[in-house]
Amino acid sequence: MDRRILISMMSAAVLLTSGCASLRCMNSQTKIPDVCLATCARLKFEPTKFILTVNIARQTVSLFEDNRFVKKFPCSTSRFGIGEIKDSNCTPRGLHRIAEKIGGGEPAGTVFQSRQVVGHTSQPEFANAKITTRIMWLEGLEPGFNQGGDVDTHARYIYIHGTGDQASIGEPASHGCIHLADADLIALFDLLPSGTLVWIAER
Numbered sequence: 001m002d003r004r005i006l007i008s009m010m011s012a013a014v015l016l017t018s019g020c021a022s023l024r025c026m027n028s029q030t031k032i033p034d035v036c037l038a039t040c041a042r043l044k045f046e047p048t049k050f051i052l053t054v055n056i057a058r059q060t061v062s063l064f065e066d067n068r069f070v071k072k073f074p075c076s077t078s079r080f081g082i083g084e085i086k087d088s089n090c091t092p093r094g095l096h097r098i099a100e101k102i103g104g105g106e107p108a109g110t111v112f113q114s115r116q117v118v119g120h121t122s123q124p125e126f127a128n129a130k131i132t133t134r135i136m137w138l139e140g141l142e143p144g145f146n147q148g149g150d151v152d153t154h155a156r157y158i159y160i161h162g163t164g165d166q167a168s169i170g171e172p173a174s175h176g177c178i179h180l181a182d183a184d185l186i187a188l189f190d191l192l193p194s195g196t197l198v199w200i201a202e203r
Helices: 003-029 034-043 182-191
Strands: 050-055 060-065 068-076 094-102 110-113 116-120 132-140 159-162 178-180 197-201
Touching: 034 094, 034 197, 060 182, 068 182, 132 182, 159 182, 178 182
Parallel strands: 050 197, 159 178
Antiparallel strands: 050 060, 060 068, 068 178, 094 132, 094 197, 110 116, 110 132, 132 159
C-alpha cells in the first residue's frame, strides 16, 4: 500500500477515535446520571420536570428539563471536601430536593443571616458576605446517608446560594453549600419550584 495512503488512513482513524471519545465524554456530562435515576427508582421518587445535577470534580451545576440537558453553570462547593457529617463543612452527596426558597424579589447582592435580610454587598461591612442574593435550602432524601441523625443535609443548613465573593465561583470555596453566580442563581430560583430534585455527586 502507498505510504501516503496508509498515513492518511491512520490519521483519519485517530481523528475518528478522538471524536468518538469526545462525544462519549460530552454525552456523559449532558445526561442525567444513571445512578441518580436508579436512586430515584429505589426510593420511589418520581423524577421532577426539572433536575439539577452537581458535579463536584468539575465544579458545575447542570440543568435538565424533561430529561433533556438545558444548560451548565459554574459553581463552588466546599473547600473542605466531600462529606455528610454535621459540623464537617463538607458538601453532601446523593439525592436531594429543594425544600424551601428564600429571597425572591430581593436585589442581587442582598445579604442574609439566619435567612433574614440584613444588608447588601454594596455596604463595606458586607462586601464579602457569605450568603447572598437567593437561598434554595436543600433536604436530603436518602435516610442514613444525607437524611436524619448526624448526616441530615437540611439540619446542616446546606443551601444553593450566592456569595459576596463572586470571583471564587468555579473553585471549591464554600463551607458545604453550593455557590452560584448571581445571574445564574436568580434565573434558576425563578425557574425551579420547591420540590425540584437535586443530585450531588463527586463526578
